[in-house]
Amino acid sequence: MTQSPTLSRRSTQSTSPLPRKSRQQGVDARAGYTFLLPWLLGFIALTVGPMISSLYLSFTNYNLFDPPKWIGLDNYTSLFQDERFLQSVGVTVSYVVFGTPLKLAAALAVAMLLNSKRRGQGFYRSAFYAPSLIGASVSIAIVWKAMFGDSGPVDQGLSFFGINLGGWVGNPGMTMPMFILLTVWQFGAPMVIFLAGLKQIPADLYEAASMDGAGPVRKFFNITWPMLSPVIFFNLLMETIHAFQIFNSAYIISNGEGGPAGSTLFYTLYLYLRGFSDFRMGYASAMAWLLLIVVGILTLIIFRTSKSWVHYSGDAK
Amino acid sequence: MINRRHFLTTVAVGTASAAALAACGTGSSTAGQTGSAENPVTINYTWWGNDDRAERTRKAIALFESKNPDIKVNGNFTDFAGYWQKRATEAAGGGLPDVMQWDLSYLRDYGQRNQLLDLSTVNINTDAFEKSLLPSGQIKGKTYGIPTSTNAFAVYYDPAKLAGLGIAEPTGKWTYKEFNEFLTEVGTKSSGALFGSTDYTGVWWMFNIWLRQNNIEAFTEDGKLGFTKDDLKKWWNLPAGLRGTPAIVSEERVTQLAPKSPFGSNVTATEVTWDNFMAGYLADSGAKELKLVPVPSDDPDNLGLFLKPSMLMVASAKTKFKDAAARFIDFMVNDPEVGQIFKTSRGVPASKTQRDGTTFEGTDKLVVDYEKSIEQYLKDAPEPPIVGFGTLETSFKRVASDLNFGKLTVDGAADAWFKEAEDLIKQNA
Numbered sequence: 001m002t003q004s005p006t007l008s009r010r011s012t013q014s015t016s017p018l019p020r021k022s023r024q025q026g027v028d029a030r031a032g033y034t035f036l037l038p039w040l041l042g043f044i045a046l047t048v049g050p051m052i053s054s055l056y057l058s059f060t061n062y063n064l065f066d067p068p069k070w071i072g073l074d075n076y077t078s079l080f081q082d083e084r085f086l087q088s089v090g091v092t093v094s095y096v097v098f099g100t101p102l103k104l105a106a107a108l109a110v111a112m113l114l115n116s117k118r119r120g121q122g123f124y125r126s127a128f129y130a131p132s133l134i135g136a137s138v139s140i141a142i143v144w145k146a147m148f149g150d151s152g153p154v155d156q157g158l159s160f161f162g163i164n165l166g167g168w169v170g171n172p173g174m175t176m177p178m179f180i181l182l183t184v185w186q187f188g189a190p191m192v193i194f195l196a197g198l199k200q201i202p203a204d205l206y207e208a209a210s211m212d213g214a215g216p217v218r219k220f221f222n223i224t225w226p227m228l229s230p231v232i233f234f235n236l237l238m239e240t241i242h243a244f245q246i247f248n249s250a251y252i253i254s255n256g257e258g259g260p261a262g263s264t265l266f267y268t269l270y271l272y273l274r275g276f277s278d279f280r281m282g283y284a285s286a287m288a289w290l291l292l293i294v295v296g297i298l299t300l301i302i303f304r305t306s307k308s309w310v311h312y313s314g315d316a317k
Numbered sequence: 318m319i320n321r322r323h324f325l326t327t328v329a330v331g332t333a334s335a336a337a338l339a340a341c342g343t344g345s346s347t348a349g350q351t352g353s354a355e356n357p358v359t360i361n362y363t364w365w366g367n368d369d370r371a372e373r374t375r376k377a378i379a380l381f382e383s384k385n386p387d388i389k390v391n392g393n394f395t396d397f398a399g400y401w402q403k404r405a406t407e408a409a410g411g412g413l414p415d416v417m418q419w420d421l422s423y424l425r426d427y428g429q430r431n432q433l434l435d436l437s438t439v440n441i442n443t444d445a446f447e448k449s450l451l452p453s454g455q456i457k458g459k460t461y462g463i464p465t466s467t468n469a470f471a472v473y474y475d476p477a478k479l480a481g482l483g484i485a486e487p488t489g490k491w492t493y494k495e496f497n498e499f500l501t502e503v504g505t506k507s508s509g510a511l512f513g514s515t516d517y518t519g520v521w522w523m524f525n526i527w528l529r530q531n532n533i534e535a536f537t538e539d540g541k542l543g544f545t546k547d548d549l550k551k552w553w554n555l556p557a558g559l560r561g562t563p564a565i566v567s568e569e570r571v572t573q574l575a576p577k578s579p580f581g582s583n584v585t586a587t588e589v590t591w592d593n594f595m596a597g598y599l600a601d602s603g604a605k606e607l608k609l610v611p612v613p614s615d616d617p618d619n620l621g622l623f624l625k626p627s628m629l630m631v632a633s634a635k636t637k638f639k640d641a642a643a644r645f646i647d648f649m650v651n652d653p654e655v656g657q658i659f660k661t662s663r664g665v666p667a668s669k670t671q672r673d674g675t676t677f678e679g680t681d682k683l684v685v686d687y688e689k690s691i692e693q694y695l696k697d698a699p700e701p702p703i704v705g706f707g708t709l710e711t712s713f714k715r716v717a718s719d720l721n722f723g724k725l726t727v728d729g730a731a732d733a734w735f736k737e738a739e740d741l742i743k744q745n746a
Binding site: 061063064065066083149150166167169170171172255256257259260261262272276277278279280 | 426568570719722
């Protein structure tokens, strides 16, 4: 929708004589780049520069103090003999595999509830969106830690129903469910996108289906799901990439150590510890690049599979 | 090639020096820039510690500022683990604070890499220090740190809790077997309501003391490990039967209570650690009184104990205010009024001037008396440990924690730690 003004302007321009058009385009381009410049400078100095330097550092032994020493692929090969590294991969993968689908399911479910016309929907939408605004913050991680600690509200609530798990924070078997709950609770951002997608689905499709006697389940799988699939695809991509980058809450809840028993040693946390606790920046850089490559490949795979399940209303006809 | 670090450093240094020039105008090359009462210089000082130490440090800074109107001190603190991550980032960016509280574990990492100021080049009075203590702040003839105070290892206990259980107070003359029995008795008599202690084998320095009791030095002179894997296995096997019983607090609890200690949280009856934690423990636990006795040893004549600088004062090699930094360090280590403020919360003051000017009463007197009582057993203070020691200390604690979670066996834990240690020593060679 946002593209329509540009489209219409371009179409009027194409009717004007050619020289005028290219001159106008040159001015437009120059103005565009000028406006872009502050961002572009920042991008080069703060993102591209550090990325290139970290790529270089990943082939070196660099302790922050002495000049980097070239060691070729040693960092990359020693990664796979490092048990803590393999543990961090395991922790992160299980978080992504369980956390992301659950979060998306919660987001979709709530979005469907909020899609109906009811009084006070604006309030509900804001209320459900709020956790995702504050969810990644330091204070929420601290609150979460207190809630799931020994005799915290969660422990007491479960004990009331006769479930005595004790505190989750110190129990290596319960920390992962705790982190998954924390991410599921922040379903607001994908929910808003789902909600926008749901509003795009023409109501007459549902009317027609009702006439044919389809129930809610049938309507969901035959109308909502395919019509919403581009949005689901987008959310799946974004949330998967996002989940790989979990750091703040892991750092705070485990006091920056990845405990108990390494059960919260997320990939980025281990990367951070390697770099800033052990002063092994080369190793940490290698980890960062490996993560980038793996996330890139995963994104590619999701894109490939999308052809079989994502339905664009344009190309089906 | 674009290097973000260099780029940022250049910008930061450029901006900072421009600002400093504008503010001060003059600067002498030997003493660094100096200030006046109307136009004071500001130095940054950072330390680790709890609220109790923060309060005391604020008092000391206020006192220093009133005595030195030409210097302002900007204080900042974090907990111990975060402290070193912050320093690493700052060092990489060339922006270490002017004056810092320091730990022996990290003196080599930063000193040998030219991050710290050689304090023998500035004016700090060390006449009132024990000559045997100063070398622990020195590396290859350069003085990187001045000890503020000394501490020694001890077993803490809460007499009220022991009396409540009907257990006699320990004398401190005990073997490891007797110590284990004592911990078991606490757990049994309290029916698990009170644990004996945290796993004392998880603390590097206690291991170091045990090695010395067996006449082994932890590190060789060329920076390698001085003990074998079997030594470490023997150590971790000492309380093998106690893990998972009420004698030793579970690792689940320890994790949940962090950063507070189980002893400070009234979860255990004893704790084996440095004697200068007294003030912090009293504040945390609210106990009326805590007492100290020597650590166990199987050789009654060799307790393996030593006085360590509990912390050192260091300055950044890049500080622009060398003179102000030196005056602040001198004040913090020598001034008797500073001793009155900190008492034994940093350890027993290392400078005789400060020690004699401090009145120790009640619990503080216990700490001073404890260090006097073990005088006959004391050995030389250890040299600054190897480069990367801070990492080894952290991984020692982590591996021991995995051992307590039952994730690793003693043999597996020893293998895991040795692999990390050897890898680290190879990296820094």
